[in-house]
Amino acid sequence: MDRNLVMPHLLARRAEENPDRIFIREVDGRACTYSGMHESILTWADAFRRIGVGAGDTVLTMYPTMLESHFAWLGLAWLKALEVPVNTHYKGHLLKYIINNSEAKFMVASEEYLGVIVEVADSCPQLEAIIVPDCSKVHTDLPFKIIPGEVFLAGATPARDLEGPEHYDIASIIYTSGTTGPSKGVFVPWAQLHSMSVGTTPPEYLTPDDVVYLPFPTSHISGKNPLYVMLLCGGSAVIRKVFSTNDFFPDVRKYGCTLGMMMFSMALFLNSQPEDPGDSDHPMRKLVMVPPLPNNREFEKRFNLKVRTLFNMTEISCPITSDGYNIENPYSSGRVRKGFECRVVNDFDEEVPVDQPGELIVRSDEPWRLNAGYWKMPEATAKAWRNGWFHTGDIFSKDHSGNYFFIDRKKDYIRRRGENISSRELETIVDAHPDIVESAAIGVPSEWGEEDVKLIVVLKPGLTIEPAGLIEYLKDELPRFMIPRYIEYMDELPKTLTAKVLKTELRKAGITANTWDREKNKG
Numbered sequence: 001m002d003r004n005l006v007m008p009h010l011l012a013r014r015a016e017e018n019p020d021r022i023f024i025r026e027v028d029g030r031a032c033t034y035s036g037m038h039e040s041i042l043t044w045a046d047a048f049r050r051i052g053v054g055a056g057d058t059v060l061t062m063y064p065t066m067l068e069s070h071f072a073w074l075g076l077a078w079l080k081a082l083e084v085p086v087n088t089h090y091k092g093h094l095l096k097y098i099i100n101n102s103e104a105k106f107m108v109a110s111e112e113y114l115g116v117i118v119e120v121a122d123s124c125p126q127l128e129a130i131i132v133p134d135c136s137k138v139h140t141d142l143p144f145k146i147i148p149g150e151v152f153l154a155g156a157t158p159a160r161d162l163e164g165p166e167h168y169d170i171a172s173i174i175y176t177s178g179t180t181g182p183s184k185g186v187f188v189p190w191a192q193l194h195s196m197s198v199g200t201t202p203p204e205y206l207t208p209d210d211v212v213y214l215p216f217p218t219s220h221i222s223g224k225n226p227l228y229v230m231l232l233c234g235g236s237a238v239i240r241k242v243f244s245t246n247d248f249f250p251d252v253r254k255y256g257c258t259l260g261m262m263m264f265s266m267a268l269f270l271n272s273q274p275e276d277p278g279d280s281d282h283p284m285r286k287l288v289m290v291p292p293l294p295n296n297r298e299f300e301k302r303f304n305l306k307v308r309t310l311f312n313m314t315e316i317s318c319p320i321t322s323d324g325y326n327i328e329n330p331y332s333s334g335r336v337r338k339g340f341e342c343r344v345v346n347d348f349d350e351e352v353p354v355d356q357p358g359e360l361i362v363r364s365d366e367p368w369r370l371n372a373g374y375w376k377m378p379e380a381t382a383k384a385w386r387n388g389w390f391h392t393g394d395i396f397s398k399d400h401s402g403n404y405f406f407i408d409r410k411k412d413y414i415r416r417r418g419e420n421i422s423s424r425e426l427e428t429i430v431d432a433h434p435d436i437v438e439s440a441a442i443g444v445p446s447e448w449g450e451e452d453v454k455l456i457v458v459l460k461p462g463l464t465i466e467p468a469g470l471i472e473y474l475k476d477e478l479p480r481f482m483i484p485r486y487i488e489y490m491d492e493l494p495k496t497l498t499a500k501v502l503k504t505e506l507r508k509a510g511i512t513a514n515t516w517d518r519e520k521n522k523g
Contacts, residue, residue, distance in 0.1 A: 044075030089479030185375030199318025280304035
């Protein structure tokens with residue numbers, strides 16, 4: 001891979017070519033030019049260096065989707081340090097796990113998250129200091145050092161002496177939900193992020209006039225990849241902290257966004273709004289949707305745009321995509337794109353017949369275009385990469401024409417509103433309740449696409465917990481997206497002879513007459 005295509009170096013080149021061109025604009029906030037972005041990033045690199053951050057060091061970031069989250073990420077990249085972005089909804093056990101597992105001494109966090117960090121600080125002794133760019137007051141009673149943004153950047157100047165990263169260096173360690181154990185930190189090389197960006201929206205479909213609308217968190221690959229897409233074409237990005245159905249098209253119109261990316265549930269929310277004569281009156285013409293709506297043609301016609309789809313995960317690089325912006329079958333993820341090989345296999349990695357289900361495995365024809373393994377998890381890395389192929393853990397089938405169809409997840413996790421939820425992590429937190437013997441978390445179909453969380457609970461004999469009371473307990477331990485919608489109590493969980501919970505039976509039962517629904521019991 002050409003070194004000039006590695007994201008930090010590509011940004012440096014764009015800054016020379018079009019220094020005054022806007023690169024990133026915050027919704028109702030600040031704007032930053034190519035040259036301003038590059039200079040700020042190099043200044044942050046110098047500031048990190050001054051406090052002792054160097055190549056190979058991990059640094060946590062817990063910041064909303066704002067300019068600073070990108071300054072921190074790319075500033076660390078110039079030092080070849082390893083950014084570890086944290087989901088801003090995390091708290092309690094999940095937050096403590098990532099802080100400790102990352103082994104980071106430093107963290108960049110918004111002031112609004114200091115409260116949840118303090119709650120776990122006593123269990124995170126290696127965390128020495130937190131850089132708070134938006135610090136508004138003096139904090140003297142915290143168990144770690146606070147470095148306000150103005151102090152952090154005082155005296156820092158653009159670090160023009162740095163060589164910066166190579167394509168095989170790590171762009172970020174992005175934690176993806178644990179499925180049979182704790183969450184795993186994925187090593188994402190720059191070459192992988194580049195390949196993913198090309199797969200998301202091929203450069204031939206873009207021009208420097210394109211503007212991408214980006215309402216995704218920087219703790220997800222979806223919050224980083226679109227910026228790379230825009231750098232490749234010399235375009236710009238509009239970033240928003242949180243996706244909002246009501247604000248989507250007003251934002252698109254206001255900022256002239258021509259390209260969008262969204263999960264199925266986002267599209268479903270948009271499509272469920274009452275039709276309006278102005279639905280097609282906006283500048284967006286290209287949309288990447290994963291997966292597409294079954295009525296994709298009607299959606300395209302209503303909103304006057306074309307949809308592209310693909311299959312991706314944090315560990316891979318969009319190996320399966322639709323043919324440009326032409327979706328022949330909305331139930332298909334597309335076909336294998338150039339540079340990748342995919343197979344649908346049985347448990348022994350032997351290819352299954354056409355139209356038969358099996359696990360999707362992937363490999364690339366060039367190194368570093370897929371993940372480089374998992375942080376501090378050599379066994380998980382070896383298992384995922386066995387026989388020279390990366391095992392996705394997802395069940396697919398393939399037809400005679402080479403179309404790939406997603407069937408189900410082999411791994412035991414729940415997908416809700418674009419978030420992966422580890423059932424095991426959720427169960428661990430629920431089981432810590434003093435009145436609970438054990439629990440099982442499963443995903444049940446949601447009317448908004450993907451899944452909602454159902455929690456099945458076994459209480460200690462003679463005890464009762466009102467479902468609403470259990471929800472209140474969990475609100476202090478879980479991020480909002482992990483809070484169960486459904487709760488059901490059972491005397492015992494169905495199990496195999498080896499004491500493994502039969503989640504297949506629980507999923508088959510789905511919502512029963514004994515299931516409590518949080519949505520129907522509000523207020």
